[in-house]
Amino acid sequence: MILTVTLNTALDLTYRVPALTPHASHRVTQVIERPGGKGLNVARVLAALGYETVVTGFAGGATGEVLRGHLAGLPLTDALVTSAGPTRRTVAVVDTSTGDTTQLNEPGPALTSAEWSAFTGHYAGLLADGADAVALCGSLPPGIHVGAYAELIRLARAAGVPVLLDTSGEPLRRGIAARPDLVKPNADELAQLTGSREPHRATRDARRRGAHAVVSSLGPEGMLAATPDGVWQAAPPAAMKGNPTGAGDSAVAGLLSGLVDGLPWPQRLARAVALSAATVLSPVAGEFDRSAYEGLLPRVTVTERAEAA
Amino acid sequence: MILTVTLNTALDLTYRVPALTPHASHRVTQVIERPGGKGLNVARVLAALGYETVVTGFAGGATGEVLRGHLAGLPLTDALVTSAGPTRRTVAVVDTSTGDTTQLNEPGPALTSAEWSAFTGHYAGLLADGADAVALCGSLPPGIHVGAYAELIRLARAAGVPVLLDTSGEPLRRGIAARPDLVKPNADELAQLTGSREPHRATRDARRRGAHAVVSSLGPEGMLAATPDGVWQAAPPAAMKGNPTGAGDSAVAGLLSGLVDGLPWPQRLARAVALSAATVLSPVAGEFDRSAYEGLLPRVTVTERAEAA
Numbered sequence: 001m002i003l004t005v006t007l008n009t010a011l012d013l014t015y016r017v018p019a020l021t022p023h024a025s026h027r028v029t030q031v032i033e034r035p036g037g038k039g040l041n042v043a044r045v046l047a048a049l050g051y052e053t054v055v056t057g058f059a060g061g062a063t064g065e066v067l068r069g070h071l072a073g074l075p076l077t078d079a080l081v082t083s084a085g086p087t088r089r090t091v092a093v094v095d096t097s098t099g100d101t102t103q104l105n106e107p108g109p110a111l112t113s114a115e116w117s118a119f120t121g122h123y124a125g126l127l128a129d130g131a132d133a134v135a136l137c138g139s140l141p142p143g144i145h146v147g148a149y150a151e152l153i154r155l156a157r158a159a160g161v162p163v164l165l166d167t168s169g170e171p172l173r174r175g176i177a178a179r180p181d182l183v184k185p186n187a188d189e190l191a192q193l194t195g196s197r198e199p200h201r202a203t204r205d206a207r208r209r210g211a212h213a214v215v216s217s218l219g220p221e222g223m224l225a226a227t228p229d230g231v232w233q234a235a236p237p238a239a240m241k242g243n244p245t246g247a248g249d250s251a252v253a254g255l256l257s258g259l260v261d262g263l264p265w266p267q268r269l270a271r272a273v274a275l276s277a278a279t280v281l282s283p284v285a286g287e288f289d290r291s292a293y294e295g296l297l298p299r300v301t302v303t304e305r306a307e308a309a
Numbered sequence: 310m311i312l313t314v315t316l317n318t319a320l321d322l323t324y325r326v327p328a329l330t331p332h333a334s335h336r337v338t339q340v341i342e343r344p345g346g347k348g349l350n351v352a353r354v355l356a357a358l359g360y361e362t363v364v365t366g367f368a369g370g371a372t373g374e375v376l377r378g379h380l381a382g383l384p385l386t387d388a389l390v391t392s393a394g395p396t397r398r399t400v401a402v403v404d405t406s407t408g409d410t411t412q413l414n415e416p417g418p419a420l421t422s423a424e425w426s427a428f429t430g431h432y433a434g435l436l437a438d439g440a441d442a443v444a445l446c447g448s449l450p451p452g453i454h455v456g457a458y459a460e461l462i463r464l465a466r467a468a469g470v471p472v473l474l475d476t477s478g479e480p481l482r483r484g485i486a487a488r489p490d491l492v493k494p495n496a497d498e499l500a501q502l503t504g505s506r507e508p509h510r511a512t513r514d515a516r517r518r519g520a521h522a523v524v525s526s527l528g529p530e531g532m533l534a535a536t537p538d539g540v541w542q543a544a545p546p547a548a549m550k551g552n553p554t555g556a557g558d559s560a561v562a563g564l565l566s567g568l569v570d571g572l573p574w575p576q577r578l579a580r581a582v583a584l585s586a587a588t589v590l591s592p593v594a595g596e597f598d599r600s601a602y603e604g605l606l607p608r609v610t611v612t613e614r615a616e617a618a
Binding site for chain 1 (some may be wrong): 402
């Protein structure tokens with residue numbers, strides 16, 4: 001099974017309004033409520049692809065119960081730990097006229113060190129319980145120490161489970177130093193980590209900081225991978241128009257499933273790029289369009305580059 | 310006891326952000342969650358003033374349960390009816406730097422005609438169960454017919470219970486025709502109803518449409534009352550600076566409690582204006598500052614006007 005960890009799960013609300021005007025009052029014309037947090041998004045894609053998937057992290061309060069109610073309808077296993085504090089909400093306000101989105105993210109519950117200790121034990125148990133790979137995804141909730149991902153990476157490595165890290169800022173910096181198998185930064189995360197906006201240089205720099213492989217998102221232009229086996233660039237057949245929400249999470253699902261399937265890097269990257277593009281094309285934010293995925297997969301171009309990783 | 314009706318209750322969320330920027334992502338620095346909907350706000354003020362208060366209307370779903378959990382901590386009686394659809398949320402996004410607020414209101418659950426019938430029976434029972442006055446407050450949820458308030462006003466009049474209506478648009482227009490004892494429009498509601506922005510003319514016009522008395526809010530300048538006993542204007546000692554959220558609901562609580570106490574109009578108006586001003590001054594949106602209220606009450610000026618009501 002594939003395990004995904006979401007320490008700061010969320011109840012994601014999408015509000016449609018004709019146009020958001022600061023300091024005015026708006027009637028929301030449509031409300032969509034979904035389980036959220038990057039690791040849950042990754043798990044939803046993995047489950048839709050048919051992989052046995054387990055989600056863990058924290059959920060609490062009334063919002064946590066609603067979240068778990070939504071998860072109960074999906075083909076995945078809920079191994080979330082109950083926190084005393086309530087699960088946060090995120091609100092995406094979409095302007096109906098243009099599709100532009102304004103995002104409001106609650107901070108999440110303040111977790112105690114006792115809750116964190118209980119979680120690490122639970123997580124170690126899940127790793128030992130037949131995990132083929134684990135993804136650590138998203139921001140840290142308040143109260144969790146900044147080296148939390150580094151701690152979870154060391155536990156995965158000790159258990160012999162390949163570990164992917166997808167986060168940003170200081171948790172990413174600390175996490176990389178704990179030598180994860182793979183990190184998947186986007187351009188902003190990479191620039192914040194390395195100080196460089198030149199993707200080739202920044203990706204190689206990120207790898208030198210400790211990650212075995214780095215797959216950087218180049219946005220609509222695809223992905224760049226620096227790995228022990230070489231450097232590849234993967235691109236979709238054309239830039240996709242649509243909603244990029246969740247495209248990065250779908251890419252993580254592609255990379256993780258490719259790893260578990262033992263695919264060589266070019267095929268893993270093709271899968272990640274096709275899933276990501278099929279998510280941008282989907283009319284529902286964060287879902288991928290399966291027929292678009294199947295159509296795109298053979299049309300992704302993967303080019304090996306001569307440079308040193 | 311005093312009964313307040315909130316057909317479209319809400320879980321009110323207040324999000325603090327440094328400044329709301331359309332199409333950007335925001336970390337919410339503070340989340341406040343409160344029971345909402347105008348009738349619940351009125352009830353909270355009445356309960357704080359020591360009146361025996363009962364709230365009814367609809368609540369449903371996970372948000373409805375959270376709402377009722379909040380009500381359980383207040384000195385009032387929860388006589389809400391459970392709806393199949395979930396209670397809506399409202400989100401007030403407050404810019405920390407300026408205090409400016411952007412409001413996002415979910416529409417609320419679509420209620421069925423069976424739910425409406427069950428409610429009217431329940432409401433009639435509460436009227437018969439010793440209600441001294443009833444306030445009908447706020448917008449109608451989807452699925453409720455536009456004459457709903459007119460129907461509730463006729464039931465109150467049949468039961469001999471004085472009834473106050475505080476709503477807007479077509480529900481106000483239809484409600485007034487059913488001859489409520491009191492309506493409390495603000496300037497916009499009055500203009501929408503009568504076509505006039507001249508408060509004296511518009512207030513008299515509203516009264517001719519069927520309400521026994523009309524108390525119009527003049528914003529920071531106080532209130533104007535056209536009643537069977539005469540016409541009065543009431544003003545606070547100075548324009549108050551602060552957050553006007555809930556000021557109108559506090560005014561309703563003042564008018565309703567003054568009616569139940571059998572106060573003459575000038576004293577009812579003084580109470581309404583002082584409570585409203587003390588709500589603007591409160592640091593917590595929708596709460597009133599009790600010492601400010603007590604200090605303001607004797608300083609409200611009420612002037613009788615010679616014109617015909």
